Each structure stands twice: as structure tokens, then as C-alpha cells.
Amino acid sequence: MATSKMVLILALLLPLILSTVNGQVIKPEFYKQSCPLAESITMNVVRETLSVAPSLSGPLLRMFFHDCFVRGCDASVLLDSPTNQAEKDSIPNLTLRGYEIIDRVKSAIEMHCPGVVSCADIIALVSRDVVVQSGGASWEVETGRRDGLVSLLSDGLANLPAPFANITSLKSLFLQKGLSVKDLVVLSGAHTIGTAHCSAFTNRLYNFTGTSANSFDPTMDSNYVAALRKKCVQNGPSNVLVEMDPGSSKKFDESYYKLVSKRRxxxxxxxxxxxxxxxxxxxxxxxxGNSASFFKDFGVSMVNMGRIGVLTGNAGQIRKVCSKIN
Incomplete structure (x- = not known):
């Protein structure tokens, strides 16, 4: 009996022992000893960037989501391909911006701690700092990820939720990533900052039924449709930008939910x-307007998302330059 109990205890402890030995851990302040200035350097670059280019807040926050949902949070979205076959070349990622800001952070950190901080962690830290600089609350970012070695164009379409996705497909995709229904609705709140191209939603504004050019999505407020049609002309240029949260697109708050509730x-x-x-x-x-509750939930869900498919220990590498493998 004693032997059986000892075997059971060892079985329960073994994963924890292996986790520690192989470095399979991400945690807050992972770089406290190895690169103590990493987080402050990142915050300073984000602050300086958004002071002159606040429109980058949305794309930089979105980058973390787009990275984690494809192959996990491994900075694969940053890799370049000479044949334009990397993740960043897939349709959902063509509108991502701010790669140069990640590079700027990486360069600044490399001056202090060469070869220590991963690009994957930099994306995670930048996303938090963007929220803080845009009026949201902070949270402890878990770090200790390593960078991936693979980036495929085909993975983008296969793993990123489409703007026309229904609730069934959204729940299924989030579940596949280990995220809950609550994570889904909380992370959707990131749409409170940033803009979107007309091409991402004009299917809701014109010929929605397929039988009438003037038909629109009946789940959308008609006055909102009229306002959007003035900006997104039928068969017009697809690169026109529209605020996702009109009047509050540069401020991280809970007003997104008010818009959704009004069918906007x-x-x-x-x-x-x-x-x-x-x-x-x-x-x-x-x-x-329950901002404190939303801010707390958002931090929790961002941490949850930041755990998707992470590489730690001896897996992957710490890239010297974020856009290419060492």
C-alpha cells in the first residue's frame, strides 16, 4: 500500500519536476534577473510610439491575437519569407501594422541583454503596454516564451476567425485554442480601439440577401448602416478605414459593448x-460602463490567450532579429 501511494505521489509530482528541469514555465517577471530592464524598455518605446502615432494602438494589440491563434504565441507572425509564403502574407494578416515597433523594442533590448528576450514575449508585453497607454488597466504579463521556426501562409486562414464568423464557429475555434466562451466575449472587447477596412464588412451593407443590391444585414441598426454606406461606397475602394468604436477608437474602454447591444x-x-x-x-x-470589471477580465483573458502553444525550455530559439530565424 505504501509503495502504491509513493508511486501515485511521484506520478503527480513528475510533471512539475520535469517542468522545472526543462524550463517549461512562463511566469511574470521571467527576465527579472536576466534582463531587468526589458519591461521598462518596452513600455518606453510603446509610449513614445503612441504619442506620435496613436493609430498604431489597434494593430499592435491585434498582433498578439493574430500571433497566438496561429501556431501558438511564438512570434511566427513576424517572420519574413522571400517567396511571400509566411503567416504575415495570409489575407487576415495583410492589414497588420506595427512590425517596425516590435523591431524597435527588440533592438533596444538587445543593446542591454543580447540573446535573452524573445520576440514572442515582446509582442505580449507590447499588447499590455498599448492597452495601458490607451487608457486601460495593466496586468502581469507572463514571459519566458521562445520563438518559433515555422511560419506558413496557409495557417493564417485556417486558424484566425473571420469577421463574418457566427457564434458557433467562434466558440468552436476558441475552444480549440483552450479558451472559454467568456474569453471570447472579453477579447472581442479589444475592438474598442482601432479601425477596420471597408472590405471586412461591406458584405453587411449591400446585397446581403443576394437578391437586392440595397439589402443589408437585418441584425445591424439601419441608421448605422446608412452612416457606414457614406464611408464605404458600394464597389468603392476597399482600403478605406472606419473606426470600430466610433468616437472612442483611440481609447481602451468598455464602450464596445454598448455599441454591440445597440446592434452597431x-x-x-x-x-x-x-x-x-x-x-x-x-x-x-x-x-x-462597468470598466473596472471589464479591465480585470481583459487582463485575465489576455494571460489565458498568452499560454496558447508556447515554446519553452529548449524548443524554438531566441531570435536575434524578429523577422528571421537565427
Whole structure:
């Protein structure tokens, strides 16, 4: 009996022992000893960037999401390909911006701690600092990731949720990544900052039924449709930008949920949050301005997302330059 108990205890402890031995850990302040200035350097670069280019807040925050959902949080979205076949070349990533800001952070950190801080961790830290600089609350970012060695164009379309996704496909995709329904609705709140191209939602504005050019998505407020049509002309240029949270697109707050509740979510994936009891309840709870609760939830969900498919220990590498493998 004693032997059996000892075997059981060892079985329970072994994963923890292996985790420690192989360095399979991400945690807050991972670089406290090896690169103590990493987080302050990142914050300074983000602060300086957004003071002159606040429009980069949305794309930089979005970059963390786009990285983690494809092959995990391994900075594969940053890799270049001479044949344009990397993740960043896939359709969902063509509108990403701010790669040069990640490079700027990396260069500054490399001057102090060469070969120590991963590009994957820099993306995670930048996302937090963007939220803080845009008026949101901070959270402890887990670090200790390593950078991936593979980046494929095909992975982008296969793993990133489309703006026209319904609630069923959204829940399924988030579940595949180990994220909950609450994480889905909380992380959707990131749409409170930034802009979107007309091409991402004009299918809702014109010929939605396929039988009438003037038909629009009936789940969308008609007055909002009229306002959007003035900016996104039918068959017009697809690169026109529209605020995702009109009047508050540079401020991180909970006003996104107020818009969704009024049927003014820009994407079908935003409107889909009203098609599930749990996500709808969250939207309704926060549409009145419960910022402290939303800020806390957002930090938790960002940490959850930051754990997707991480490389640690001897896996991957610490890239010297974020856009290419060592």
C-alpha cells in the first residue's frame, strides 16, 4: 500500500519536476534577473510610439491575437519569407501594422541583454503596454516564451476567425485554442480601439440577401448602416478605414459593448455575441460602463490567450532579429 501511494505521489509530482528541469514555465517577471530592464524598455518605446502615432494602438494589440491563434504565441507572425509564403502574407494578416515597433523594442533590448528576450514575449508585453497607454488597466504579463521556426501562409486562414464568423464557429475555434466562451466575449472587447477596412464588412451593407443590391444585414441598426454606406461606397475602394468604436477608437474602454447591444457592432462576429446567452449577458452587463470589471477580465483573458502553444525550455530559439530565424 505504501509503495502504491509513493508511486501515485511521484506520478503527480513528475510533471512539475520535469517542468522545472526543462524550463517549461512562463511566469511574470521571467527576465527579472536576466534582463531587468526589458519591461521598462518596452513600455518606453510603446509610449513614445503612441504619442506620435496613436493609430498604431489597434494593430499592435491585434498582433498578439493574430500571433497566438496561429501556431501558438511564438512570434511566427513576424517572420519574413522571400517567396511571400509566411503567416504575415495570409489575407487576415495583410492589414497588420506595427512590425517596425516590435523591431524597435527588440533592438533596444538587445543593446542591454543580447540573446535573452524573445520576440514572442515582446509582442505580449507590447499588447499590455498599448492597452495601458490607451487608457486601460495593466496586468502581469507572463514571459519566458521562445520563438518559433515555422511560419506558413496557409495557417493564417485556417486558424484566425473571420469577421463574418457566427457564434458557433467562434466558440468552436476558441475552444480549440483552450479558451472559454467568456474569453471570447472579453477579447472581442479589444475592438474598442482601432479601425477596420471597408472590405471586412461591406458584405453587411449591400446585397446581403443576394437578391437586392440595397439589402443589408437585418441584425445591424439601419441608421448605422446608412452612416457606414457614406464611408464605404458600394464597389468603392476597399482600403478605406472606419473606426470600430466610433468616437472612442483611440481609447481602451468598455464602450464596445454598448455599441454591440445597440446592434452597431461592425463585424458579423461582433453581432454574433448577441446570439449566445453567456456572451449576450456579458455584453448587457458591461454596456452601462462597468470598466473596472471589464479591465480585470481583459487582463485575465489576455494571460489565458498568452499560454496558447508556447515554446519553452529548449524548443524554438531566441531570435536575434524578429523577422528571421537565427
Amino acid at each position: 457592432g461592425l463585424f458579423q462576429s461582433d453581432a454574433a455575441l448577441l446570439d449566445n446567452s453567456e456572451t449576450k449577458s456579458y455584453v448587457q452587463t458591461h454596456m452601462g
